[in-house]
Amino acid sequence: GAVVSQHPSWVICKSGTSVKIECRSLDFQATTMFWYRQFPKQSLMLMATSNEGSKATYEQGVEKDKFLINHASLTLSTLTVTSAHPEDSSFYICSAQQTSGSTDTQYFGPGTRLTVL
Amino acid sequence: GQQVMQIPQYQHVQEGEDFTTYCNSSTTLSNIQWYKQRPGGHPVFLIQLVKSGEVKKQKRLTFQFGEAKKNSSLHITATQTTDVGTYFCAGPYSNYQLIWGAGTKLIIKP
Secondary structure, three states, X not given: OOOEEEEOOEEEEOOOOOEEEEEEEOOOOOOEXXXXXXXXXXXXXXXXXXXXXXXXXXXXXXOOOOEEEEEEEOOEEEEEEOOOOHHHOEEEEXXXXXXXXXXXXXXXXXXXXXXXX | OOOEEEEOOEEEEOOOOOEEEEEEXXXXXXXXXXXXXXXXXXXXXXXXXXXXXXXXXXXXXXXXXXXXXXXXXXXXXXXXHHHOEEEEEEEEEOOOEEEEOOOEEEEEOO
């Protein structure tokens, strides 16, 4: 099946620093990737939709200047958390959309655990 | 706005008992997807239902899509410890995105 990887798996950083998370579709091309945030015991919350070659579309309440998204190729999207603060600590998950015929399926990455001290 | 409600939030069962989670959408869905998230892991895609009244089985798991395409259920027969986790349903929102249910956590009683 389709595989999506994320790097790093976990990261600990100091408050005020920036962290970049990579999302890669390993065996298929994804025009569209999504970035989610998940708090403990809660469902995934969509942060933004990343479209290859164009600007990302952010959900209401998500600061685009804080969460920078770049989808430079059909297999790679990056999320940069700028000037991270402890409240940004969370589990960040990406997904890549694969289109087969009329069916779109999202394949999720393993997630990145971010801890901001 | 469009919502997908999922119940129950938690279900405690004895190993060997059955488990069911239900999803209801405020609008008709073109399809519904189910995911399983193991504790500490990421959601893994299980299945997608597209047709009205569709029923699909994966071993002990039975997935149903309602006739009106607004509700769906996942039923697990004779639960095992490997079934532990949170089960999410998700329906399409706009052309690209999924709107997620809150998830149902399956807990096996010791």
